[in-house]
Amino acid sequence: MNGVELFLLGRTLTKIGEAAMPEPEGGTSRYGGSVRTVLIVASDLTTHPDSAVGEIATRTGLPQSAVSTAVARLKETGAVVTAPDPADRRRLLVRQAPHLSGRVAEVRASSIDDALTAALGEDADPERLKEIHAALEVLARHLTPHTPARARN
Template sequence: MKIGETAMPEPEGGAARYGGSTRSVLIVASDLATHPDSAVGEIAARTGLSQSQVSTTVARLKEAGAVITAPDPADRRRLLVRQAPHLSGRVAEVRATTIDDALGDSTSEQLEEVTDVLDVLARHLSPRTPARPRP
């Protein structure tokens, strides 16, 4: 998470324009990858973030074009949040960013080793991989 936070490029207009922390953006985006069509309260319950943090983060992600919202057909007062069907410019920018600068003064061998380990972790800890309870 720390590497992702450090590597995340600043949004155009600066982070203050959007509100919400980079960490909350990463947490909410990850949750939505596994639980599309979730209400803010449901995201808050799963992630441990406050409802106001989730609301601010969803607004930030919506402005960046990363998520869309729609009224809940069962309860029109609630909004359901899901990942946007198309890649926005901001999402493409974030996905194209490498972690090289975030890893600092690492040698190319160290960068390759860390990247390889992170690739293995990504395969095993993907948001789409069901969580296994710890013994």
């Protein structure tokens, strides 16, 4: 596998992941770029709690306005909490909420089975699904947001 193939695999996996997530209540559209931004911010916060919006923007490469919008969305769903920075009361620090909100629990409990089956189409036999699940478990074990930074840089 080369870098291009890995990139394309990542895009395919992203699309399957988006298809697997449950629609938000009252949602009128499928997950788009804004949800990807929310997920990038949420992922960053797993390894960098108590971060200011500007710090998140610097680490993720996202525009500060997009990070601010994502933080507002995450706060609205109960996924994160904010508090004034004790060193600079003008800044807000963001961290994951201490308890899972209903929406976060719903998203984390969603299964990839239907989305993976749809992505495989005619090739979605039970053995192939089992093999792909196992491969994804291995990747998740080694390449999650908790993977040491040296592996992600």
